[in-house]
Amino acid sequence: MKSTPGSTVGVEKYNQACVKPTLCFSQGAKKPFKKVTDVSSGDPQRAGMSPISFVRQVLAVCLYPQLLKEKSLPLDVRQRAQKLLGSCGGGSVGSYSKTSCGIPHVHKSVAEFITRRDGGVSSHPENIIFSSGSQKTLSLVLHLMASGEGETQTGVLTPVPCPHTLPMLLDETGVALMPYQLMEGRGWALDLDELHQALKTARGRCEPRAIYISNPGNPTGHVQDRKTMEEVIRFAATEGLVLLAEEVYQDSVFGQGREFLSYKKVLFEMGKKYSETVELISFNSISSASMGECGLRGGYMEVINMDPAVNNYLRSMQGTSSPPVLPQLALEVMVNPPSPGDPSYETYTQEIRRTLTTLSQNAQRACEFLNDLPGMNCQPAMAGVFLYPSLHLPPQMIEEAKMLGVEADVLYCQRFLEEEGVCLGSGCENGQEDQNYHIRLCVLAPPATLEEVLARLRSFHLLQLGRFP
Amino acid sequence: MKSTPGSTVGVEKYNQACVKPTLCFSQGAKKPFKKVTDVSSGDPQRAGMSPISFVRQVLAVCLYPQLLKEKSLPLDVRQRAQKLLGSCGGGSVGSYSKTSCGIPHVHKSVAEFITRRDGGVSSHPENIIFSSGSQKTLSLVLHLMASGEGETQTGVLTPVPCPHTLPMLLDETGVALMPYQLMEGRGWALDLDELHQALKTARGRCEPRAIYISNPGNPTGHVQDRKTMEEVIRFAATEGLVLLAEEVYQDSVFGQGREFLSYKKVLFEMGKKYSETVELISFNSISSASMGECGLRGGYMEVINMDPAVNNYLRSMQGTSSPPVLPQLALEVMVNPPSPGDPSYETYTQEIRRTLTTLSQNAQRACEFLNDLPGMNCQPAMAGVFLYPSLHLPPQMIEEAKMLGVEADVLYCQRFLEEEGVCLGSGCENGQEDQNYHIRLCVLAPPATLEEVLARLRSFHLLQLGRFP
Incomplete structure (x- = not known):
């Protein structure tokens, strides 16, 4: 079998340019953090957000239909599961x-x-x-x-x-x-x-x-x-x-x-x-x-x-x-979420509202925070889960990245991960080229997690700028 | 956008030759059966087989971790779910x-x-x-x-x-x-x-x-x-x-x-x-x-x-x-199923054994039954879920299929579906060509379902042969 098809040549090039920071850990070295926080992709549950109960309850009943008899689950959960099972071949998700x-x-x-x-x-x-x-x-x-x-x-x-x-x-x-x-x-x-x-x-x-x-x-x-x-x-x-x-x-x-x-x-x-x-x-x-x-x-x-x-x-x-x-x-x-009057309606609505409130407040808080950092400039987000600030890096750091054969925003993210245990996304993954550097940050996370990420980012960022006075 | 890429030409040809019988229902016609039984693919749960409880219980708990507290679920189910959740990002299947x-x-x-x-x-x-x-x-x-x-x-x-x-x-x-x-x-x-x-x-x-x-x-x-x-x-x-x-x-x-x-x-x-x-x-x-x-x-x-x-x-x-x-x-x-001594071991083992016993007995029963039909010849199966008997059809039926532009085994399956409500697979879907006709039949189904399918097949089959004396 050929080792790589023609179309992957470009992928290899892309991978080389935008080495995923997660691949770059120095093996076995001691780190000044206990766990890695990944805010590079839009993965709210990994960041600690809770799932919507109604969704999970319905799916659990569909998987294990004995739960249809479980009175502690809301009636509309069981009714929905019953209906969905009826739409499956043989009445089974299997x-x-x-x-x-x-x-x-x-x-x-x-x-x-x-x-x-x-x-x-x-x-x-x-x-x-x-x-x-x-x-x-x-x-x-x-x-x-x-x-x-x-x-x-x-x-x-x-x-x-x-x-x-x-x-x-x-x-x-x-x-x-x-x-x-x-x-x-x-x-x-x-x-x-x-x-x-x-x-x-x-x-x-x-x-x-x-x-x-x-x-x-x-x-x-x-x-x-x-x-x-x-x-x-x-x-x-x-x-x-x-x-x-x-x-x-x-x-x-x-x-x-x-x-x-x-x-x-x-x-x-x-x-x-x-x-x-x-x-x-x-x-x-x-x-x-x-x-x-x-x-x-x-x-x-x-x-x-x-x-x-x-x-x-x-x-x-x-x-x-x-x-x-x-x-x-x-x-x-x-x-097709619960309707007003359904037993799960209140909980469902509260959970959705809580998520969107967290998202909105986090986005505003993080945007202000990032704009206060020297060499960072963040457009306010109106939707979605990301902030995408631009990064003005010292020429020496850009030079250093060039010598190492990576983009400067990749180097920045890589160092941040190694030193602070937080995985950001680099703008080059988003198609950004040349010296137009950015970082990507999912803000749909519990507020305390976001604060921790921001605090680590500030100390890291200031240290980086300080390295090239 | 081009309507079809080059490589689909073959697919179209294939689709024309082996028209899936499910696509061929006469719209709105009254049928002498209440529901369609599909034994054309290896889909045991659609045919009415039950899933393995341990699998479903573990997955239900993973989806809705509040069930970790549910004492009515076996301890090893909850322990396994806990362990699996620990292997998920953010402890969530989401x-x-x-x-x-x-x-x-x-x-x-x-x-x-x-x-x-x-x-x-x-x-x-x-x-x-x-x-x-x-x-x-x-x-x-x-x-x-x-x-x-x-x-x-x-x-x-x-x-x-x-x-x-x-x-x-x-x-x-x-x-x-x-x-x-x-x-x-x-x-x-x-x-x-x-x-x-x-x-x-x-x-x-x-x-x-x-x-x-x-x-x-x-x-x-x-x-x-x-x-x-x-x-x-x-x-x-x-x-x-x-x-x-x-x-x-x-x-x-x-x-x-x-x-x-x-x-x-x-x-x-x-x-x-x-x-x-x-x-x-x-x-x-x-x-x-x-x-x-x-x-x-x-x-x-x-x-x-x-x-x-x-x-x-x-x-x-x-x-x-x-x-x-x-x-x-x-x-x-x-x-990684339950081990001897685990609370779920007995049930798990019984369920697996029941499935394999059903499969083995069904395969033997169906093979003998099919071999008793004129113009059908079935090799005994040693494993898997299918029987695949050959079909010796009267020349007139083959001629008729030719006139209709379909393979004769497809026509056979199509008629069987229309007249008896049972969906078989035709050998041409399995790559069989020329006049080497076969049908495909999943035998992993509750024995009563299989008996019903076989009885319908016999009366249909004999009727077909009778049409061309």
Whole structure:
């Protein structure tokens, strides 16, 4: 077997440039901390956030139906579990999904949720495709779009910064990342001129076939307004690009006066010229902020205006291995939470509210804290779970990193991990290049954990700056 | 977006030839049965088999840790759940796996299980790669091997019949299926001369790079003996082929005097000439017979003698989307069941025994029953969950199928579904071609369900034969 396929060459390059700090521990050395805190990815439960009780109770009953008789569990938990079990083959989560595309009842629930969310713009179960998280669904789409080499290679217009898993995913699937810069000074807004410029540049180098949007922005925390979204939709329509809208943090907008609008809704409110032509795929996931069920790995995409053959193909890609049942059930609970009057309604609502309050307060607190540090500059986040401050490093430190063959923000994160036991993400993982350094920090954590991280960051940061007076 | 990528052309052809009967219902017509019974795939829980209590109890507690206080659950269930939660990031199944390749504790448990199973031939955690079922892991491997077109296209020597999901998987990944026939008259044994002949034929058409083995055989129920396995290993060594060993039914051998030997064990007992050179990947899954947890989607592969870069690449393919946590925990329970003296030991052992007894008795009963039908001939199964009888159909029925543009075994299964509400698998899904017709039938079902299926099959079958006197 060949040792590495052609498409991994780029991955290797990427791995070399952005060595994950976790790989770089000096073996066996004594550390001045007891445990490692990882705030590099959006993994709230690892950071100590609690799961939503209703979700876990329903899933536990589905797994072990003897609990249906357990009176200490709320009635609506047991009723929901009973209903969900009824939607499973043989009444068991241990059977393959009833169809190879998933459980029809869950398709229906998701479509109803989207229809409600978008104020009546209708969603159809046959356009919903399940997968193990939004990365997996995106990977399916990219595999389908990938073709060509050099100037004919499929390219995707990609925001910089983008979600940190995206560059590697594009590379793996043989799709070229064609960057468009988000405007840091304007709260990471998307700029239409920049988009046109980026497309022009891309056209000389590959065949751009899609534009990727992360809204609410990962890792920027930006929330797009309707005007921007309409511009993007017109741009995609004019240029014949598929619109890939990652909307995983739709449930976690906390910025004053901001609200989440889905690309689907905006598209359908722009009239038939657009709503019947623009190819849109939007992604959502149970790893989102308020559910935070990253370990279960579940998500869906909604596919709009695609050739039916594409839709069928995406469904059939699941076909050889039907999607896992439990994440689908978790998804059903996410899109169909307890209603007012249900026994679990109060607890559920409190838990969701507590999560969003923590998130909002943490984001504000951390942003102010970071902006008080010399050489750090942080745009306030309006949504999502990340802060993404820029890092102005002394030239000597940049030089040192160059000599070590790593990016300076990677070196910074690596040292922080080695010295303080906190794992941050480096901006180069988010597609940031040159001397435009950033760090990425998930702020959905218990406030005490966040304080600890911030305190360690301050002392480390000041020490670094002090090393190069 | 292009409507279908190049590689799906074959899939379309395949889909047309082997139309899944479930797609062919006449809409809205009244049926002489109340519900559809699906025995086409190995999905015991859908057919009504119960899950193993210990597995479900442990997973339910992991999902809803308040159950740790539930005294009605056995102590070893709660202790195991506590231990497994300790191996999860943040002590929660809702966090991403601790490493992007999975939970280290589970890697270790699986390696220890393999070492025990193979009488001390050691297995190493770093060679274990998790995935959502054996199809997904195989898909990763095939993607890595796929290259070329026409005479340079990667080919895999594939048994006919093979697992019914395999032809489509090969096609999807752009790998050519190069058939070698199993010897039906000899209980579906593998024949070395046939293997050589198949390789010779394949070499003119593509670049064969691997041989796929299903042992215990899916759908044949054949169990390979050591001599055959040694021949296959020597063949792979001489011809420079990677050995892909699907060993999912290793826990369900019931034929008198038969036992499962892993390819790993046989390889390592053949001396260093082979054990240090032959590239072997073996697959296992929690969907196997005694666990039957198909809906959870979990499995692993063990990778032997591969270039470390391949191993790293296969692990990194998971990297952009860490594997789901719950299936890993189910896998841990599968490879590490209760020990004698543990509170759950008796129940666990009884449940496993009950499953295997049902399986063995059903297989024998169904085989005798099928052999009593005119125009049907069934080899006895020694393992696994399927029977795979051949079907001698009247020439008129074959002619009729030809006119309808489907294979005759597909037409047979389709009619059986429409008229009797039972979904069988057709041999053409297992790679069988020409007029060599077969049906596939999962016999791991409650005995009463099996009896019902058999009775319906008899009356349908006799009616079909009667239509063409």
